[in-house]
Amino acid sequence: MRRLAVFLGLLAAAALVLVVLAECGVRGLYAYAMRRTERFPLLYERVYWDVPPWARYMSILYADRDLGLWMRPNTTRTYINLFGPIGDLRDVDQMFSALFPAIPAWAESRGVWHLATNSLGIRNDEVSAEKSPSTFRVAVLGDSWTVGINVEREETYPAALQRLLEHEFPAGRFEVINFGMIGATSDTGKRLLPRVLGLRPDAIVLAYAQNDEAQVREEKVRWAAIPPVPRTLWGRLTGNLEVYKLLEYWRAHRPDAIAATVRRSVTRAGGGASNDPPAGCPNPAVNATRYRETIDALVGAFLGRRIDVVLLYNNVPEFASHCTLRAMGDVAAARKVPLVDASALLADGARAVEQERERELGLTARGGDEAPDAVSVVFRVDMSAEGKDRKPYVMGNRPGLVTFTPNLMDLFDDGTHGDQVAGDGVWSRAFRFDRLGNIVYLYTDGDRPDEWTGLESYRPRVFAIHRTDVGKRVYLPVARFGRHDLRSDGSHPDARGYAMIGRAVFEALKDSRRLGGYVAGHREGVAHAGPRW
Template sequence: MPSLRQPPAERCSRLGGLVKSVVASLVALVVFLLMAELGLRGIYAIRASVIERIALPYMLGDLYGPVPPWWDNLRILKPDEGLIWKGNSNVQRTYIDVFSPVETEEERRVQLRAFLPSRPDSLKNNPAWQISLDSEGFRDQEFVDQKTSSAFRIVCLGDSWTFGANVGQDQAYPQQLQRLLRQGFPQANFRVLNMGVLGYSSYQGLELLKRRALDLNPDLLVIGYAINDSSIAGFRDKDMPGYGKTMRWTKALGSFLKKNSETYKLLRYLAHTITERPKTMTDILQGMAASTADGSEVLERRMMEPSEYAQYEPWTRVSLVDYAQNLRAMIELAQSRGVGVILLYNELWESSPYRAALEKVAQATSVRLIDSTRGGGRLPRLLRPSASATGIFHCRGT
């Protein structure tokens, strides 16, 4: 620190030297961080290019712990300003289901954490399923906006049930529907479009319908949402677009670094692995047994009772009121374009209040509802040839 007794010229010289040293150090730090960032991105990209099969190590209770940042290059979803998220473009993936038993819980965890994972013998025969996403992030072939006069186009909107999670590319229901329709009506020109996206709610479905689905000029719209609308996430989907703009600058900076800085994400991950104290399978099962023994039950089980669900509903992704309004808005938009509509209920929760809301909407709008929890006919049975020479299907335009 320059002394006040020194001549002014000497003090200025020393101060200037100190400033230059600080600036040089900062520049060196920035260059180092930049090189580290570029290096990590390159390493992760190389890793992603050589991984042929990706393990899906489901953990009981979703206790995955910190997820390594090198997984980001293998994600099939990306953030979107209006839709919250959407599918990544031109993705080709093969996933291995490791939900089936493995010898140890640590073996399952290694599949998630290892930088260069190798499949143990216990997983080599596990089922695998392929995903191929088009340039728009949908699990289908490239969509063509223009349609021939003889074509009958069916657009399937929905969540992971429509997307086809845990099944092969041609085993998702839209792909199977197209195959069955072509077999049953070889003289017709059908095209069934799979616009299902993992984790989507009716809020996102309505936005997707406005943004893209109607531009494809469908003749029939199949809508299947409920599972994610009722999930307790602690936020409303409708509040998420633009959420980042309302953050304090410190939180916004942290969010920016988590999304864009591989160096920050790696340091954060390493810090979390040091402090993590993972529960063993024994701990989880003992905790579940103890909660049952003392008369309390896990949240998911309490939620299944309609009387209990009401207290958790304010934390669901889409409220019951908004769920019904979203469905009505989708139906009105489609019918205003002369598009027929079919509603699907694909939730496994039979007593769900969302099921009751869906039934009311279907009844009020005179739209056909297919309830997968109650068995009944498959979708192709509804698409029977019309006796009228002017109509292709009975359900067209209804």
């Protein structure tokens, strides 16, 4: 019996040594992987697929005790924006889920952007707890739109707002603090409230919307937070064991999972059409939701301290619903504060860009009669930036568009098949449809038919055929291959879009009570001691 006990003890010790050695080896492997990583796809920050375990340690996000999901203080990351042409969909898995991810050749030329946080974990210069009486301080609370995903810090809308204030009122001192957080909701604003009030802001821009939308759309009664699931004994034992996490990663990993997800999202895409008004809100009780209650409470807390408030609705116009906009509008009307609708700004701005492009290309012709029971739709894509050897195709959700079969349905740039001008770099083709409704489509320029290569992006385009189009020829807007006007990806603006938002917020804030008093006070107070307005 004693020998058996000794043997079992030695066996347990040997097993422990092996686990320790394996753990050290895995952690060394992680250290190597992290050291060689220079650029990150942003999706590592919100993990949608199985990624190598070490990637989570490189995330700029962490769970803050008071704020919940937050960005790590004093951290810098470099990101690559993958929105745009995809050479081969199979390569996307290698970028995200391989143990040692690699960027394929077709993505090497993509631009990078940088995200750096200060000691508060926000994308901002250091902020002094004390505020000079001569400083007008604006705090901007919001989600990834406020952070400024996909652009450099000086291209974000809070930065644009600061430049506009300084240009319009050069004798003042302005400080715009960016409290944006990736994935933030209105609950984040509640958690932030004490910290923001402690900095004594003069004005607030409140911009939580997109990440609250699903909950607001579905909420029928007061929503209660789901308590966290308690960890089991096994979970506590293995929670910090990297060997176990790596084994779980290998067990669950599917090399084609991301490609399959993208194919499914493209072929089943929903959302609104670019030529339709934004969708409404299916929830009749939207003004009795927790979101509406939270936004109203935040606005009330700021107004009660005589702080000016601007509400900002940040969302794309084709989103499936706009319930948070309705709730925001109700709060704005009740509290008598301005509301800026960024979705409308982007929709109007994109239409203006499309019209200007057509004028520059000389392709503004419209109309033409067709069969009385059908609609002729001309698809058009500008390939001039892709090189003369790139031949585009179109695929979509209708049988005439080969039901999402890539690189099969040719487009033309020879003045035939509905093409307006031969050799101008804009490839076109007319298709006849006898059914109304949305056309979901995507351009490709791959060299292998029926394979998912050469996609212009992972976000399809949507256009609605209306009853008034029957019997006519309809020209779709001239698309730029792989690009969507005023967008940096499927859910965020580009630098031009952010600049438009900054301008609109500035115009709303310019007429506010407290800023007006600050400007008037400087006009009088600096008459003999400083520059005039």
